[in-house]
Amino acid sequence: MAQTAPPPGTPSSPSAPRPGDENPWASGGVMFAGVLLMVDGVLDAIKGIAGIASDDVYARINDYVFKFNVTTWGWIHLILGIVIAIVGWGILKGSAWARGAGVGLAALNMIANFMWLPYQPVWAVVSLAIDTFVIWALCTARKPVI
Numbered sequence: 823m824a825q826t827a828p829p830p831g832t833p834s835s836p837s838a839p840r841p842g843d844e845n846p847w848a849s850g851g852v853m854f855a856g857v858l859l860m861v862d863g864v865l866d867a868i869k870g871i872a873g874i875a876s877d878d879v880y881a882r883i884n885d886y887v888f889k890f891n892v893t894t895w896g897w898i899h900l901i902l903g904i905v906i907a908i909v910g911w912g913i914l915k916g917s918a919w920a921r922g923a924g925v926g927l928a929a930l931n932m933i934a935n936f937m938w939l940p941y942q943p944v945w946a947v948v949s950l951a952i953d954t955f956v957i958w959a960l961c962t963a964r965k966p967v968i
Contacts, residue, residue, distance in 0.1 A: 851959030852921070856913030859924055862931065862952045863907025869938075869945065870900025895938065902931060913960075925960045928953040 873896025890898075906927050912920030935949040 851955075852913065852963045855924065855956040855959035856910050856920075858952050858956050859910030859913060859928065860907050861910075862928075862949055862956070863903045863905070863910055865945070865949065866899045866903025866906060866931065868903075869942070870896045870898070870903055872896065873899065892941070895941065898934060899938070902927070902934060906931060921960050921963075925957055928956040928960075932957075 873892045875896075909920050909923045909927055913924055932950055932953045935946040935953070939946045
């Protein structure tokens with residue numbers, strides 16, 4: 823007996839992806855992005871506390887366009903770090919607002935770390951890489967993570 827082809831628009835097998843199905847890499851990436859945002863927020867807070875506690879923790883830059891007092895940079899990183907960690911926690915809890923806020927804050931953190939680059943190059947590059955992955959993961963997933 824000959825098999826008939828399925829009607830157009832129907833998946834050919836039960837395991838075929840359907841429109842709206844989530845890529846497992848993307849959904850796992852969102853969870854990992856939440857964890858990375860929390861870690862990046864804590865790292866930013868540590869950078870901030872170090873800058874606030876002592877002005878000589880970081881190298882002094884004489885002629886730099888984005889030169890701020892190290893204490894000012896400390897407050898910027900501390901506040902940004904706390905907010906980023908809270909948004910990371912929101913992503914792990916599955917909050918809808920947290921994904922959009924995560925993309926925006928990761929982009930803002932990328933800008934801050936790019937401006938911070940002369941003070942701590944390795945630490946800034948690590949944060950830039952984390953933020954790049956976070957933005958990718960939060961922008962590629964389609965379904966909310968629960």
